[in-house]
Amino acid sequence: MARRSAKLVKFNEPFQLVTDDIPSAPPGGAVVKVQYTGLCHSDVDMSKGEKINYSLPLILGHEVSGRVHSLDQLAVNSDIKVGDRVMVYAIRGCGVCSRCKVHKPTFCLNRVRKTIGFTEDGGFSDYLTVADLSLLMRVPETVAMDTACLLPCSGLTSCNAVLSILPTVKEFVKDHGVPEDCAVLLVGAGGLGLWAVQIAREVLPDGIWIVCADRDGGIHVTVGVFGDTASLPLKSFTVHQHKAVGVLVGTQQQLRELLKLVEDGKVKAPPITHHPLESAWNVLQDLRDGKVKGRAVIEVSEPCE
Ligand SMILES: [Zn+2]
Ligand SMILES: [Zn+2]
Structure with a gap:
């Protein structure tokens, strides 16, 4: 089996579709088989390379839902199991300061901000490496996975x-x-x-x-x-x-509260359109041009529900 990714190799140039090996889970982390990844205006900005310094090539995409594909040995006793439906909270900080310890990495006192799809490879790929299991939140069966991918960001x-x-x-x-x-x-x-x-x-x-x-x-x-x-x-x-x-995104506690509102049917996702990985670049241009109504998501792999 191989991994398929849409990779940003040069700013302002279409993603390159590349195939490589499925990664193994990092120490204490997991690999997620990606189902949906939202296309966000931050991706438009990232693709231009104008507002943030980072090195290419990079796989963009920070609004991710899917199933846990594999867990590192150090993570096998955790709450999260292989096969779980999950969404991914994209941001982690230093992990040791008092704010990171209470799951508020956006306020990291050491100003460390590692973000999936920004500073490390993201979800325009069918397998995503997740460094820390605390970034995964289980998605109840009653919440659709295309909605779930949008929750941790927009x-x-x-x-x-x-x-x-x-x-x-x-x-x-x-x-x-x-x-x-x-x-x-x-x-x-x-x-x-x-x-x-x-x-x-x-x-x-x-x-x-x-x-x-x-x-x-x-x-x-x-x-x-x-x-x-x-x-x-x-x-x-x-x-x-x-x-x-x-405000910069939000905390995982707020994400839990939001998930409950969605699970209870009190809040619904904006209208969602699905697109294949091959169309990611073109849809990103539509987003830049204001042509996307509601939210566009990339259906990275076959529905798993
Ligand atoms: Zn976003
Ligand atoms: Zn910190």
Whole structure:
């Protein structure tokens, strides 16, 4: 058996389809047989090589679901077993600082950030090496695998963005109740916004309108790893005590909460289209050009459900 991958060899040039040996599990880690990998705007930026320094060749793809193919000897006694349906949390930090130890690698005190599909090979490949079993989260049978691959990035980032406004909303409601015209404004209704609208409906206090519109809503939450430059009216921060916060994906605990919302049918994935690995580059160009409605995922291997 061999592994098939779509590899970025040169920036701005189509992925090369390559075949090599199926990797073996790293010490304490696993290999996942990839079923679906989401195409994300970060992949568009990565393919251009403009906003981050990293070395090529590299297999992109950080939104991954599949089945555990093999486990290292050191990992055989863990909770995760060969054959389990899993989704992959893509980020790990140094692993030893106080924040990494509580599974908050995006806040690693040693500023280590190893990310599948960014700093190491990712999921546009039918076998993915996962360095640490704690990055794998089991997917309940009731959650579709094409939805599951989206949860650890676009779903979680949207969830974290909504949760980050929750204290502000609660503080407002404590002081003012919920006036009839009380609304939260969400900017954008694309691959992230469609998650955010539903999550906001579930977690925000009852009676609050959720409006999807243009920017400038009191608290500006920036998501996306390679965000562009925006100019903000500084006066509004002082005069109206507006806030701007950034969120980077989210924690595994938030991912568990999001998975529960999806499992309970309270939050659904945006519309998903499936594409073969051979089309990954072309679909990435469609994503860049704003032609993808909802989310596009690469069906890397045959459905395993
Ligand atoms: Zn992503
Ligand atoms: Zn750390």
